[in-house]
Amino acid sequence: NAGVMQNPRHLVRRRGQEARLRCSPVKGHSHVYWYRQLPEEGLKFMVYLQKENIIDESGMPKERFSAEFPKEGPSILRIQQVVRGDSAAYFCASSVSSGEKLFFGSGTQLSVL
Amino acid sequence: DQQVKQNSPSLSVQEGRISILNCDYTNSMFDYFLWYKKYPAEGPTFLISISSIKDKNEDGRFTVFLNKSAKHLSLHIVPSQPGDSAVYFCAASGLGGTSYGKLTFGQGTILTVHP
Numbered sequence: 001n002a003g004v005m006q007n008p009r010h011l012v013r014r015r016g017q018e019a020r021l022r023c024s025p026v027k028g029h030s031h032v033y034w035y036r037q038l039p040e041e042g043l044k045f046m047v048y049l050q051k052e053n054i055i056d057e058s059g060m061p062k063e064r065f066s067a068e069f070p071k072e073g074p075s076i077l078r079i080q081q082v083v084r085g086d087s088a089a090y091f092c093a094s095s096v097s098s099g100e101k102l103f104f105g106s107g108t109q110l111s112v113l
Numbered sequence: 114d115q116q117v118k119q120n121s122p123s124l125s126v127q128e129g130r131i132s133i134l135n136c137d138y139t140n141s142m143f144d145y146f147l148w149y150k151k152y153p154a155e156g157p158t159f160l161i162s163i164s165s166i167k168d169k170n171e172d173g174r175f176t177v178f179l180n181k182s183a184k185h186l187s188l189h190i191v192p193s194q195p196g197d198s199a200v201y202f203c204a205a206s207g208l209g210g211t212s213y214g215k216l217t218f219g220q221g222t223i224l225t226v227h228p
Contacts, residue, residue, distance in 0.1 A: 004156070033214045042117070042202055042218035043157070056215060091156050095214055102214045104149075104156030 002027055004105035005074075006092050012111045019079040019086070021108045025094030032075045033102065034067060037089040049075060082112045116140045117205050119219035127227055132190040134222050136203030139184065143205035147216065148177060148188045151200045160201075161188070193226045200224075 005024040013019050025032050030051050035043040048056040049069035060067065064082075069075040079086055089109050093102040118137045126132045134148075144165035149157035163170040163177045163186065170177050176189045190197055200223050204216040 031214070035218075040220070042119075042220045043204075043216075044218070045215050048215060059215075093156070093214060098214075101159050102216070104158070106154065106156050 004092055004094050004103050006090075006105035006108050008108060009106065010109050010111070012113060013082050014113050015083055016081050019082050019110055019112075021077040021079075021090050021092075021110070023075040023077070023092030023094075023105060025075070025092075026096075026103050029094035029096050029103070031095045031098060031100075032069050033093045033095075034075075034077050035091045035093065035104075037091065037107075039088070043091060046077075079110075082110075084112045086110060087112045115220075116143075117203055117217050117219040119201075119203055119222045121222050122220070123223040123225070125225045125227065126193050128195055129192045132188075132193045132197065132224055132226065134188040134190075134201050134203075134224065136186050136188075136219055137184060138186075138205050140205070140207065140217075141184070142207045143217070145206040146177070146179060146186050147204045147206070148175075149202045149204060149218075150197075151202060151221070157202060190224075193224075195226045195228050198224055198226050 032049045034046040037043045045059040047060050047067045064080045066078045089107045091107045093104045116139050147162040148160040150160050151157045161172050161175045161177050163179050179186045200221045202221045203219040
């Protein structure tokens with residue numbers, strides 16, 4: 001399966017802990033996007049990254065959230081000091097270039113106890 | 114502020130009949146629209162898209178219609194099949210067909226196709 005790989009599929013954290021979500025894009029794709037889906041809502045854009053660069057983080061909460069896409073390895077979405085409101089499905093998508101079709105991963109379901 | 118709205122949370126149709134899913138948007142800067150299909154425990158998969166310079170785009174059983182003056186688009190599936198049962202999301206982009214993937218999604222419509 002050469003699609004977008006996200007892990008873990010399910011992540012349970014207690015309030016105050018850190019959550020690290022990983023995303024490996026489709027081979028050859030250098031553009032990565034993170035979306036969040038809260039219960040009963042549509043997906044909401046969080047951040048757009050290219051290798052080693054954050055292009056657009058206008059959808060990221062100002063505090064506790066960060067994202068990176070290093071030269072080597074997967075993209076990481078990091079949530080520090082998680083709160084119950086962070087419970088959601090987090091989807092990663094990739095594209096071969098800007099403006100091309102997005103391919104989505106299966107998502108990481110984050111549950112904060 | 115919900116800029117893309119899918120007002121019908123669910124739709125139920127009989128196999129072989131037409132499914133019509135609707136979507137409204139408020140931001141006139143949107144000029145590229147997409148439909149995604151999502152099965153449980155999977156990510157959304159691209160279905161069909163339309164640029165604002167067109168009013169119709171067809172791909173097999175799927176047709177998307179765009180009414181710019183009404184800021185409304187719809188997805189027609191005919192004939193509907195049980196395998197089409199999924200959540201359908203309407204999405205919009207504000208920077209034209211060359212925009213990067215900063216999409217604004219609707220809330221989704223659950224389509225159930227009965228055999």
